[in-house]
Amino acid sequence: MSQVKVIPLGGAGEIGKNCTVVEQDGDLVVIDVGLAFPHEEHYGVDIVVPDFTYLLENKHRLKGIFLTHAHEDHVGALSFLLPQLEAPVFCTPFTAAMVRMKLEERAHLQGSTIEVVEPGATVDRGALKVEFVRVTHSIPETCALAVHTVHGIVLFTADFKFDFTPVDGKLTNVGRLTELGQEGVVLLVSDSTNVDRPGWGPSERRVTEGLRKVVQNAQGRVLVTMFASNIHRMQQAIDVAAENGRRVAVTGRRMEQTIDIARRLGYLRIPEGTYVRLDDVGKFAANELLILTTGSQGEPMAALSQMSRAEYGRLKIVEGDTIVYSARPIPGNEGAIWRTVNRLVKMGAEVVYDSDSPIHVSGHAYQEELKMMINLVQPFYLAPVHGEPRHQFLYNRIASAMGWPDHRLFTLSNGTVLHMDDEQAWIGESVTAGEVLIDQHGNVAVNETVLAERTSLGADGVVVVSMALDTELGDIVSRPEAQIRGFSGPVSAVEDAIDSANDVLSRLTSTNLKDLDKVRAAVSEAVRKTINRRCQQRPVVVVSILESD
Numbered sequence: 003m004s005q006v007k008v009i010p011l012g013g014a015g016e017i018g019k020n021c022t023v024v025e026q027d028g029d030l031v032v033i034d035v036g037l038a039f040p041h042e043e044h045y046g047v048d049i050v051v052p053d054f055t056y057l058l059e060n061k062h063r064l065k066g067i068f069l070t071h072a073h074e075d076h077v078g079a080l081s082f083l084l085p086q087l088e089a090p091v092f093c094t095p096f097t098a099a100m101v102r103m104k105l106e107e108r109a110h111l112q113g114s115t116i117e118v119v120e121p122g123a124t125v126d127r128g129a130l131k132v133e134f135v136r137v138t139h140s141i142p143e144t145c146a147l148a149v150h151t152v153h154g155i156v157l158f159t160a161d162f163k164f165d166f167t168p169v170d171g172k173l174t175n176v177g178r179l180t181e182l183g184q185e186g187v188v189l190l191v192s193d194s195t196n197v198d199r200p201g202w203g204p205s206e207r208r209v210t211e212g213l214r215k216v217v218q219n220a221q222g223r224v225l226v227t228m229f230a231s232n233i234h235r236m237q238q239a240i241d242v243a244a245e246n247g248r249r250v251a252v253t254g255r256r257m258e259q260t261i262d263i264a265r266r267l268g269y270l271r272i273p274e275g276t277y278v279r280l281d282d283v284g285k286f287a288a289n290e291l292l293i294l295t296t297g298s299q300g301e302p303m304a305a306l307s308q309m310s311r312a313e314y315g316r317l318k319i320v321e322g323d324t325i326v327y328s329a330r331p332i333p334g335n336e337g338a339i340w341r342t343v344n345r346l347v348k349m350g351a352e353v354v355y356d357s358d359s360p361i362h363v364s365g366h367a368y369q370e371e372l373k374m375m376i377n378l379v380q381p382f383y384l385a386p387v388h389g390e391p392r393h394q395f396l397y398n399r400i401a402s403a404m405g406w407p408d409h410r411l412f413t414l415s416n417g418t419v420l421h422m423d424d425e426q427a428w429i430g431e432s433v434t435a436g437e438v439l440i441d442q443h444g445n446v447a448v449n450e451t452v453l454a455e456r457t458s459l460g461a462d463g464v465v466v467v468s469m470a471l472d473t474e475l476g477d478i479v480s481r482p483e484a485q486i487r488g489f490s491g492p493v494s495a496v497e498d499a500i501d502s503a504n505d506v507l508s509r510l511t512s513t514n515l516k517d518l519d520k521v522r523a524a525v526s527e528a529v530r531k532t533i534n535r536r537c538q539q540r541p542v543v544v545v546s547i548l549e550s551d
């Protein structure tokens with residue numbers, strides 16, 4: 003009997019770089035190819051993508067890549083994967099337009115194609131069928147993906163919420179989810195990001211009230227910052243601007259591009275005469291303007307961050323401006339966001355980041371919504387993803403309270419293989435999985451050794467030891483000397499380290515002194531150990547040997 007395998011390569015036990023493989027009868031499909039943002043300890047790392055070794059080793063069996071929606075944590079690593087293999091990519095029209103825009107920037111499609119699939123449609127790929135089921139989320143045309151396997155349906159919820167008054171009027175297809183439950187969902191792979199929020203999340207539409215209050219009270223210009231892909235939020239800001247006689251301008255390249263696409267494809271409606279070019283804002287009074295801007299996460303190069311440093315040539319913050327943060331900080335970005343907010347406040351702007359009427363709501367299901375999904379689709383097995391271990395733990399505890407026995411609840415991590423046959427499911431062997439760190443130029447330049455060195459450099463600086471040897475005779479020509487940069491320990495520790503380097507050298511025979519690698523290793527070790535013993539610091543030690551004869 004065929005086995006079905008579900009293998010997360012990213013997104014299990016973390017929030018970010020979602021990517022999961024489903025396999026049956028030698029055929030393989032991938033759900034999402036996302037990126038993650040670096041943590042504080044990732045010095046010089048711009049983005050993090052999944053380790054694709056397993057996919058690359060099995061690329062001849064890959065039948066297709068399926069995308070749930072166009073957020074970076076679900077599509078952002080395509081430009082790193084697609085140049086390495088050939089596969090059709092299936093997604094909804096809006097996702098396709100966003101992905102095409104992003105791919106044109108970074109990589110070519112090579113032999114891969116982007117196939118547009120309407121919500122509700124099913125794609126047949128070898129042994130597996132994948133059905134797109136519409137759900138509500140903070141970006142248009144998000145779809146849960148139902149993978150029809152020989153043992154039942156493996157249902158990926160995607161990022162979702164149950165919003166009964168969505169801004170675009172397009173509801174989660176509750177009817178189809180219920181039917182899938184009746185047909186037999188063997189495994190529910192669920193979003194769990196907001197499992198620690200009790201109750202039911204507010205509808206996206208509630209943001210209209212919050213924005214309206216701010217706009218009506220503002221004497222001057224209103225700037226609203228949000229994720230560049232949040233079309234529904236933009237729609238509300240534009241509508242509130244229009245009803246209050248304000249024109250809308252846009253700053254930030256990514257936001258301009260997204261608005262352009264969304265407008266062209268009919269996902270964003272801008273009332274006649276409302277949109278003005280940024281260069282024309284000077285023609286209007288301050289209280290006739292609302293400006294949409296990137297930079298809600300404190301990204302250093304985003305328009306709002308540049309404005310906060312008075313470095314943005316096209317728009318200056320002035321006293322009387324009101325700036326609305328309509329986005330939740332991605333964990334890790336808080337410091338950068340507060341620094342930006344503080345600079346804006348010092349410039350005389352009023353900054354609104356919290357309010358009694360919401361100016362931001364989450365796109366992810368709260369506890370009761372997660373339970374509703376479980377109730378609708380009645381899965382046999384459950385596996386929360388899109389959450390850290392604490393979210394997965396809490397999700398499974400809730401499912402357990404709903405009557406699911408422990409052996410039907412799984413906590414997946416990246417690389418674990420969940421096997422299913424017609425009798426049971428179990429976690430078997432693991433495949434290669436992990437993180438690949440990409441620098442700002444798009445190169446896979448940063449490995450763990452480099453990262454460890456950067457951490458040491460950042461914390462304790464560098465000690466460069468230089469000396470000269472005659473490698474023909476095996477003689478010391480000039481004794482070790484040290485230079486330090488960014489090292490804050492006592493000078494005497496460095497002097498002791500040089501003494502210990504001299505001790506080591508005096509114990510080496512002339513034959514040993516002809517072997518540069520050996521000398522370098524011995525001196526480096528002596529210096530590192532002495533400094534660490536003297537002042538508990540671990541600077542990077544570089545030994546530079548000049549050969550002379």
Ligand SMILES: [Zn+2]
Pocket residue numbers: 073075076161388
């Ligand atoms: Zn996500």
Ligand SMILES: [Zn+2]
Pocket residue numbers: 071073139161
């Ligand atoms: Zn999302």
